[in-house]
Amino acid sequence: SLTGKTAIITGSTSGIGLGIARELAGAGADVVLNSYTDEPEDHALAEQIAKDHGVSARYIQADMSKADQCRALIEQAGACDILVNNAGIQHVAPIQDFPTQKWDAIIAINLSSAFHTTAAALPMMRAAGWGRVVNVASAHGLTASPYKSAYVAAKHGIMGLTKTVALETAEEPITANAIGPGYVLTPLVEAQIPDTMKEYGMDRESVIRDVMLKRQPSKDFATVEQMGGTAIFLCSDAAAQITGTSISVDGGWTAL
Numbered sequence: 001s002l003t004g005k006t007a008i009i010t011g012s013t014s015g016i017g018l019g020i021a022r023e024l025a026g027a028g029a030d031v032v033l034n035s036y037t038d039e040p041e042d043h044a045l046a047e048q049i050a051k052d053h054g055v056s057a058r059y060i061q062a063d064m065s066k067a068d069q070c071r072a073l074i075e076q077a078g079a080c081d082i083l084v085n086n087a088g089i090q091h092v093a094p095i096q097d098f099p100t101q102k103w104d105a106i107i108a109i110n111l112s113s114a115f116h117t118t119a120a121a122l123p124m125m126r127a128a129g130w131g132r133v134v135n136v137a138s139a140h141g142l143t144a145s146p147y148k149s150a151y152v153a154a155k156h157g158i159m160g161l162t163k164t165v166a167l168e169t170a171e172e173p174i175t176a177n178a179i180g181p182g183y184v185l186t187p188l189v190e191a192q193i194p195d196t197m198k199e200y201g202m203d204r205e206s207v208i209r210d211v212m213l214k215r216q217p218s219k220d221f222a223t224v225e226q227m228g229g230t231a232i233f234l235c236s237d238a239a240a241q242i243t244g245t246s247i248s249v250d251g252g253w254t255a256l
């Protein structure tokens with residue numbers, strides 16, 4: 001059980017981050033939700049998790065595209081036993097048309113944020129004598145797809161960061177690993193259906209079947225609950241010697 005542990009999940013008002021937060025709370029962890037907004041709905045999500053699971057849950061606003069706010073999130077939380085670097089965005093375009101500003105934002109949110117939060121969290125984990133870093137990478141951390149240059153670069157980058165953090169903490173009771181989801185039908189994926197329809201000149205059903213799930217041999221979306229379950233496993237004693245690696249939850253995508 002994760003009772004008494006504090007988990008900070010970046011980008012957790014939606015999709016995989018929210019799913020992981022709910023599962024960790026279900027396993028007894030106190031959770032800190034995060035996004036860049038500061039709306040009543042954000043705080044309501046935390047209140048609901050606290051009520052559902054009898055844990056403490058808070059929402060802390062911080063923009064993961066800004067180095068100082070990444071570090072401030074960890075400082076403001078005051079404790080960080082489990083750090084889940086999940087915040088991520090996507091943009092789909094051929095390289096010659098890929099906006100520089102989108103490239104910069106994706107590298108900042110999907111990759112650099114994890115460097116800043118990890119740097120701020122490791123001293124707290126060392127002081128507590130236990131820690132888990134769980135980076136939400138992607139099948140695109142191990143393979144590529146056209147039109148996703150920034151995303152694929154950031155996800156390969158976070159695999160490298162994961163290994164480095166693992167080596168720097170190897171002799172301590174701290175582990176760092178990545179989860180590699182295949183396609184999960186979250187708002188992020190929903191939002192790229194129209195662009196992909198345009199790129200390939202296909203209708204919605206064809207994009208889902210022939211583009212998205214084409215490379216997912218199971219022909220099924222993975223779920224946010226499965227990502228949460230994998231995060232719980234990585235936080236368990238059974239996973240204490242698992243560090244510097246990744247677990248693919250991708251229906252066989254990276255076996256192809």
Ligand code: NAD
Pocket residue numbers: 010011012013014015016017034035036062063064065086087088089109110136137138139180181182183184185186187188189
């Ligand atoms: P989502 O869009 O549903 O959720 C993303 C979350 O990040 C939201 O809560 C959003 O508010 C937050 N966020 C966005 N920009 C932020 C910022 N600047 N600062 C703080 N928070 C910010 O997306 P998702 O599908 O749940 O994706 C979550 C992670 O999982 C991402 O890293 C994504 O790359 C990864 N992933 C998703 C899939 C998939 O199929 N959905 C597959 C592989 C990897």
